[in-house]
Amino acid sequence: MGTAIGIDLGTSNSTAAIYRNGKVQSIPIEGKSILPSVVSCKDDGQILVGNSAKSRLYMDPQNSMASSKRFIGNPSKVYHIQNKQVTPIDIAQYILEKIKNEASKYLGEEVTDAVITIPAYFTEEQREATKQAGERAGLKVLRLVAEPTAAAIAYGLDRERNQTIMVYDLGGGTFDVSILKVENNSFKVIAVDGDTKLGGDDFDEMIVQHLLHSIQTETGSNQYTEGSSSLQRIKEAAEEAKKELSDSDLVDIVVPDIFGTHIEMELDIATFNQTVQPLIQRTIEKMEEVLQSAGLSKREISRVILVGGSTRMRAVQEAVTKEIKKPYIADNVDEVVAHGAAIMAAHLSAPSRDSLPIPIVVEEVTAHSFGVDMIDVQDQQLKVFHLIKRNTKLPCVGATIGSTLRPYQPSIRAGVFRTESQVPAEEAKLGELKMPVSIRPYYVNVVSLFELDENGILTFSTAEIGRRSLLLSRYRETKEVDLDMLKLMIAQGEITPKKIVIDTNKVEV
Ligand code: AMP
Numbered sequence: 219m220g221t222a223i224g225i226d227l228g229t230s231n232s233t234a235a236i237y238r239n240g241k242v243q244s245i246p247i248e249g250k251s252i253l254p255s256v257v258s259c260k261d262d263g264q265i266l267v268g269n270s271a272k273s274r275l276y277m278d279p280q281n282s283m284a285s286s287k288r289f290i291g292n293p294s295k296v297y298h299i300q301n302k303q304v305t306p307i308d309i310a311q312y313i314l315e316k317i318k319n320e321a322s323k324y325l326g327e328e329v330t331d332a333v334i335t336i337p338a339y340f341t342e343e344q345r346e347a348t349k350q351a352g353e354r355a356g357l358k359v360l361r362l363v364a365e366p367t368a369a370a371i372a373y374g375l376d377r378e379r380n381q382t383i384m385v386y387d388l389g390g391g392t393f394d395v396s397i398l399k400v401e402n403n404s405f406k407v408i409a410v411d412g413d414t415k416l417g418g419d420d421f422d423e424m425i426v427q428h429l430l431h432s433i434q435t436e437t438g439s440n441q442y443t444e445g446s447s448s449l450q451r452i453k454e455a456a457e458e459a460k461k462e463l464s465d466s467d468l469v470d471i472v473v474p475d476i477f478g479t480h481i482e483m484e485l486d487i488a489t490f491n492q493t494v495q496p497l498i499q500r501t502i503e504k505m506e507e508v509l510q511s512a513g514l515s516k517r518e519i520s521r522v523i524l525v526g527g528s529t530r531m532r533a534v535q536e537a538v539t540k541e542i543k544k545p546y547i548a549d550n551v552d553e554v555v556a557h558g559a560a561i562m563a564a565h566l567s568a569p570s571r572d573s574l575p576i577p578i579v580v581e582e583v584t585a586h587s588f589g590v591d592m593i594d595v596q597d598q599q600l601k602v603f604h605l606i607k608r609n610t611k612l613p614c615v616g617a618t619i620g621s622t623l624r625p626y627q628p629s630i631r632a633g634v635f636r637t638e639s640q641v642p643a644e645e646a647k648l649g650e651l652k653m654p655v656s657i658r659p660y661y662v663n664v665v666s667l668f669e670l671d672e673n674g675i676l677t678f679s680t681a682e683i684g685r686r687s688l689l690l691s692r693y694r695e696t697k698e699v700d701l702d703m704l705k706l707m708i709a710q711g712e713i714t715p716k717k718i719v720i721d722t723n724k725v726e727v
Contacts, residue, residue, distance in 0.1 A: 220330025222360060222567035223321055224368070224559025227334055229287040229309060229417060230390030230527065233556040233603040234317050236325065237564035242372065242557040244550075247320040252552055257309045258282035267316040275344075279450045283309055285419055289392040290351070291344035310351035314710045316374035318355055318457040331358045333563040335555050338364035339585045341636065342676040349673065362673040364582055365389075366396035367407055368558030369525040371578065373548065374400045381520040384508075386538055386545065388501065389526035396503050397519070404579040409512035409609050411504050411585065416497065418460070420527035424493045424508060429471065429481055436479045450475050463490050463494055464530045468694035491533045500536050505541060511609055516542050525554060542716045559672030583609045588668050588676065591642040592620050592631040601640045605668045608638060614666045617699035619683070621661040629654045630664050634678055636657065648676075653716065655682050663690055665699065667715060679715035 221670040223245065226233045231252045234245040247253040248268060258271035259281045266274065275282045281299050290306040297304040313335075322329045336345060345362055352359040365370075374383065380401045384555030387394040394412035398405055419693035429452050434440045455473045462469040462648040463485070473481040496685050509516060522538055529535065529551060538545045546602050548554045565578050605616030622630055630653050639645035655662045667679045683690055689707060692700045 220358075221322075221325060221327045222331035222333070222563040223317075223325075223329050224556050224561070224563045225314065225317055225332050225334045226365065226368070226553075226559060227287065227313065227336070227351075227393060228389055229285050229419075229556075231552065232313055232317060233257055233553050234321050234558040235553065236321075236558035237560045239711055242560050244553050244556065244682075245317075245321045245324055246573065247324075251550075253313070253317065253320075255313055256282065256284045256286070257286070257304075257312050258676035259302075261300065263300060265312055268313050276450050276454065278473045279447050285391050286310070288415070288419075289342060291347040293343075300363075307347050307351045307354070307522065309584060310348060311354045311462065312363070314352055314355035314357060318357055329357070331360050331563065331567050333361050333363055333368075333559040334359055335365045335368045335388075335559050335614055336362050336704055337351065337387070337412060337414065338366050338394045338396050338407070338582075339392065339414055340364075340674070341414075341586065342670070342674055344414075345674050349675070355721040360563055363559055363562050363580065364396065364407065364410065365408070365555045366394050366523075366701040367405060367580060367582055368555045368562065369523055369548075370396075370398045370400060370405055371558035371561050371580070372554045373523050373546070373558075374405065378518075382514065382518055384505070384519045384522045384542060385525055386501070386505070386522055386529065387412075387525040388534060389417050390528070391415075391419055392683070393417060393501055393504065394711065395501070397508055397514065403577065404581075406579075406581040406611075407510045407583045409508050410583060411508040411511065413500065413504060416500055418457075418526075421460055421494050421528065421531070422453060422456045425459055425471075425485065425490070426452055426496070428481065428485070429456060429473070429491065432481060432483060433477050433479060439479060451476065452481075459485055460490070460531070463487050464532060486584070487532070494531075494533060498533055501534070502537055505538075519543065521546055523548070525551060527552060582612045582672070583680040584612060584614065584674060585609075586636045587638050588616070588648075588670075589635050589637070590618065590620070591635065591664055592618075593623065600642055602635045602637055602642050602646075605666070606670060610670075612670055612674055613672045614670050615701055617665060617701060617704060619663055619665050619693045619699060621662075622655060623682055625659045625661065626657055627655070627662070630655050630662070632664075632666060632680070649678075651678070651680060653680055653682075660685065663687075665689065665704065665713070667704065677717055679717045681713040683713055 231253050253268045254272040256271040258266045258274040280383045286309040349359050354449045385396045393416040396410040433570045459469045459471045467487045524545045524547050533661045587604045587608040588606045589602040595599045630649045634648045635646045663683050669677045
């Protein structure tokens with residue numbers, strides 16, 4: 219049996235760890251605990267990953283890609299590199315291959331399996347894409363675990379007390395907030411929320427805008443080419459300044475020879491904190507929302523754990539202290555997520571080998587609600603009927619029964635939605651399903667089934683059911699699909715649902 223490790227595939231940086239001989243240890247990659255999640259392609263086609271790629275971000279920005287995790291699972295995002303098309307999945311694959319190879323070298327044994335962490339708020343397309351990247355990198359993906367859950371595992375493994383933990387995770391590109399109940403070695407997520415478009419990069423961008431504004435005042439020009447090396451230098455200077463402000467009250471930003479001028483500017487912590495306040499406010503609102511959906515008050519939170527590089531910002535720590543309570547900050551914020559993943563990997567790869575002091579139990583929930591659109595018989599409006607509600611424990615299933623709108627209708631269509639609302643908004647639509655049905659002089663019924671697996675990957679199945687079916691009469695009585703009966707009917711071959719893994723594009727079965 220091969221070796222299993224935990225991998226934190228981060229937006230800015232990735233880390234890896236292993237649980238061995240009763241403890242977790244970080245796996246250095248090229249001698250460093252952190253691998254920049256950057257890929258660069260040289261003129262000769264050679265692909266560089268990590269630090270060597272990061273240094274090319276500035277020299278050769280057109281052929282270098284950072285923060286591509288922001289686009290994973292988005293089928294329309296394609297990079298054009300050296301006449302080749304590269305997708306965010308390819309980039310994740312290169313990073314994972316690098317980690318697999320380096321870890322195998324370091325450990326002296328072939329790494330074959332991994333638990334990979336993902337933001338809790340990742341959609342199923344993003345989860346599927348991450349899993350695919352892992353598999354393409356030659357790894358058996360034992361499980362995708364939410365980053366906050368992994369952090370709580372790493373934090374809570376040796377702590378006996380029962381606790382309600384809030385994990386505030388602000389990385390380079392995403393923000394997640396989760397609430398977990400931890401009892402001994404059982405980790406149950408009870409609510410998650412987040413924003414896949416909020417992270418450290420946005421804080422950098424605030425400083426970049428500040429700097430560009432000053433260049434404009436200086437030169438009167440505002441023609442900045444996106445992707446140019448000058449802009450990249452400004453971005454780097456902005457990130458450096460932001461990091462320095464985590465430790466000092468004043469920073470000097472110097473960028474020589476830029477857009478026909480040179481920048482020399484002081485930025486103090488008060489101005490920075492004020493500039494980024496709208497971003498901090500967004501995280502506070504999410505914290506309040508997640509508390510509400512967990513049905514908890516701030517006082518019921520026993521511990522707040524901060525995860526992700528951006529929680530080093532003092533403005534974040536102050537906001538959390540003011541809103542909830544003084545947070546716990548791990549010594550190794552960058553590694554704590556990979557540590558949790560490593561513990562999970564040890565547990566999943568050798569559950570009977572006593573590799574862990576006590577087996578751990580992890581329960582996660584879905585961060586989104588899913589439904590299909592149907593005409594509401596009450597008011598004849600097209601509405602989304604939720605089959606799976608947000609914060610339901612994974613894995614889970616949900617089903618409903620719909621019918622054709624008129625006799626002799628040859629097919630049925632259903633819009634599949636990921637939304638909290640009942641309004642079938644186009645942007646919340648995952649796909650449109652069109653299925654031929656038997657042409658009958660009466661209404662034909664169709665059962666729709668959503669299944670979310672333990673990784674949060676969605677499968678949608680649908681099947682026609684007979685009008686004398688017991689499932690239908692039971693549904694008419696209770697207004698709920700008897701899931702046990704449905705499973706039995708499928709198992710016995712009475713109905714054969716057409717299964718599809720939801721794609722963001724239209725689907726036909
Ligand atoms: P992660 O995705 O968790 O690796 O977080 C990366 C983000 O953390 C990037 O946006 C970094 O700029 C940010 N970061 C790293 N160190 C610091 C620091 N000392 N102060 C503020 N932000 C930081």
